[in-house]
Amino acid sequence: MTTARHLTDIASLDDEALLQILERSLTFRRMMDQGRYPKPVLEGRLQFNLFFENSTRTNLSFEVAAKRLGAIVSVVPVAASSVHKGETVDDTVVTLCAQGADYLVIRAAPAGTIASAVSVIERNGYPTSILNAGEGALGHPTQGLLDVSSVLYALKRQPDDRLEDVRLSICGDIRHSRVAASAIEGFSRMGAQITLVGPSQLLPSEKPAGVAAMIEDLGDGIDGADVVMALRIQKERFGADEGLSLDGFHEQFGLNHAKLKRASPDAIVMHPGPMNRGVEISDALADDPERSLIRSQVTHGVATRMAVLEWLEEARR
Structure with missing residues (x-):
């Protein structure tokens, strides 16, 4: 099975990981249909959502998914962030990692943003996991x-x-x-x-x-x-x-x-x-x-992102 810290694209998942995530997403969807949610396996974890592009479904579903699993979630107010003072995206990423981010969900237009974020946190020795929430026309x-x-x-x-x-x-x-x-x-x-x-x-x-x-x-x-x-x-x-x-x-x-x-x-x-x-x-x-x-896709947005976060949490331990 993939021993990954990050989810950058589907191609990075081996077959076992792909099927595991899909199976858990279906389990979580059935639980949601019944008004039930899983154990808080992310209790104590900190997730930042860093969205440089507007989003309703993706941003909120990552937030809801992490909170349903017990994480602390902060949505970064990009419009009021230091990026608009000239700070680079890499410096913003390092700043969030230095504040203790366990998970960093990133959405951005420029190609290479996700790869750069992964590179900068690994160079600096942070254990943060990166999740690609949409990059340019390259992948989601x-x-x-x-x-x-x-x-x-x-x-x-x-x-x-x-x-x-x-x-x-x-x-x-x-x-x-x-x-x-x-x-x-x-x-x-x-x-x-x-x-x-x-x-x-x-x-x-x-x-x-x-x-x-x-x-x-x-x-x-x-x-x-x-x-x-x-x-x-x-x-x-x-x-x-x-x-x-x-x-x-x-x-x-x-x-x-x-x-x-x-x-x-x-x-x-x-x-x-x-x-x-x-x-x-x-x-x-x-x-x-x-x-x-x-509408079912919207519900699956929460279920699938819970499955991805659970999978990454298992890989981190």
Whole structure:
């Protein structure tokens, strides 16, 4: 099993660790459904959430997960921090470690931020564990894990059952998406058949490892799919990329019940949030309790992050 101190990406997890985290996330989800929570295995531990980008789901779910496990949690007020006085991110990381951080959850836009944080704490001899809560377009490992867990839960499967017979279509702004990067890694590790769907401007320049096909037509891209994941359209990309408009995207690639008929009869839909309603997905489909896993994904955010923290705590001892 991986003897890791950090969670930087899904690729760093060996198969045993991946399956353990998924199994525990499902256990925690079932406990949450019953209004129960695990023993406070993080009692006395200190966690800082250091988010250089705005977040609701990820930031709060890491906070809730750690508190449910008994940790002391402090959300760093980045807008009022010394970063705005010129302090480097590495110096901020060292400052938090020097205050006794056991866990440091980091979300940042620049590529290399997570690797730099890991390097600086190890050079300085701190025992702090780093958790990647989203870095640039490179990865969002706990989102990928919770998405896999959400599908296993919906299909009433255990991790050992895997997903070899599941066809997953990921639709939208894949080129710029950290969520897509980690979803591809997580679902491909579980054997799912993955298709990427979107306009050419928003697809990767080359087909990523683990992906079966890239398709520029929504109907063809979701044809026969068991799971359809819509990604948030990053509005700042429109206008910068020639030939793209929100209205045009919604018409061609926005999910609704009518378009979902090309998928399998029992297809389920996902969205990592936040949603641009009426752009990536219609209100009716997003809120359809029979087809949408979107709210379940939010619940799995807490369950999966509890599982990750528990796994790291076991590795530290």
